Amino acid sequence: MLELVAATMSMIGYRDAYFLWSEPVRDRFRTLVRAATRQDPDWTAAFLGWLRGSTSMRYPALVGAAHFVAERTAGGQNGMSRQVVGSVLRNADDPGRLLGYWIGMYGPRVPKPVKRGIADAVERMAAGPPVADFDATVPAFLAARRDTKRLQPPLPLRLRDVIALTHPKARTVSTQPRWVMPGRRRLQDLGPAEWDRRTADMSLPQLLANLRRFDWAGIPFRTAMAVAERISDREEVQASGVRPMRFIAAQRAVGHRRWPLADGAGHSTAALPRIPGRTLIVIDQYDYEDVAYGLTLAHLCSTPTCTPVTASRSR
Incomplete structure (x- = not known):
């Protein structure tokens, strides 16, 4: 077992x-x-x-x-x-x-x-x-x-x-x-009014999964602010059990920083085990997701050392 x-x-x-x-x-x-x-x-x-x-x-x-x-x-x-x-x-x-x-x-x-x-x-x-x-x-x-x-x-x-x-x-x-x-x-075919009505009944994982569709539909500003508030709410994030990688995946899906996903990722580390000893974390400083993941990981380490690097990229 x-x-x-x-x-x-x-x-x-x-x-x-x-x-x-x-x-x-x-x-x-x-x-x-x-x-x-x-x-x-x-x-x-x-x-x-x-x-x-x-x-x-x-x-x-x-x-x-x-x-x-x-x-x-x-x-x-x-x-x-x-x-x-x-x-x-x-x-x-x-x-x-x-x-x-x-x-x-x-x-x-x-x-x-x-x-x-x-x-x-x-x-x-x-x-x-x-x-x-x-x-x-x-x-x-x-x-x-x-x-x-x-x-x-x-x-x-x-x-x-x-x-x-x-x-x-x-x-x-x-x-x-x-x-x-x-x-x-399909859900992505719904208009902004329908999305506006549905967001209140969605769990936090469902909100994260649908952020890109919210952008496409152009949900009302007040609804977007309510969604952003839930994403960055410490108590809701920790109660949901969502892990940091889920927030990072959502960030990659939307491709911009409108949503406070880094805040949510930080709150989600509370339920993760701590890492004892010294830990070296190498971060690509030009990759937003890499930076967010590295800094999130650093919060779990007793003695972290973060080293920024520039990853080689094909043109």
Whole structure:
């Protein structure tokens, strides 16, 4: 089990991009999840819930849940699978991603624990604050790669297709009409008035993911100021569990300094472990993201030494 933790945490720099892992590393992760499930399913269930809720590794947590269910099903063991599936589904697009992975890995026959766990999550999210059914997007650092198509995960199912397959209680889901949008409407196609209405219901991670779309849509000034205030609010940042790299990824996506992302990144270091001893940090002084990351890292070090350099750049 400790081997599973070490293997997973060694890939945390990839965040949500599980399909950027090499095939041997992915195979090992799947094997270790199934072995841990056989050895101690309670521990494995808790680990997957922690991975989804406390780290940036959302897709690996969904993959782990799928293989948890596969191992339990193969062994003829009942119980826990439904709960594990429900525990890793937090966003409106999570159910579609999990189903897309399951079908791509195991085929179109979806076992009842997966369906019931997804239905539980849909009902839970439908009873909460309004959310939107949207198409999955490729992370900015992944989209820049030339081999993106080869590395993308299986196409996720649309939420309306998830509902048709898993049959959550219609009475619960019908109270949330905005869950199922007609056609294949995308969030980036919304106008400024619609974005203005939706920002108040968004979590901090959702705000960070949509900053570029806010710029495109031209949201009202007062709304932009409210978003900026939340991004730089120490208490909200620390309560959200968002890590510094998420802010840096958002900065790279927007390409300007309108949003106070450096402030948010600084607040987000409170939950990170401290680094003892002396640490040398080399920073490219002409790269804003590099400077922000280096200074953020310096706050975690007992005795940091920051050295600016000028990285060679091709013209």
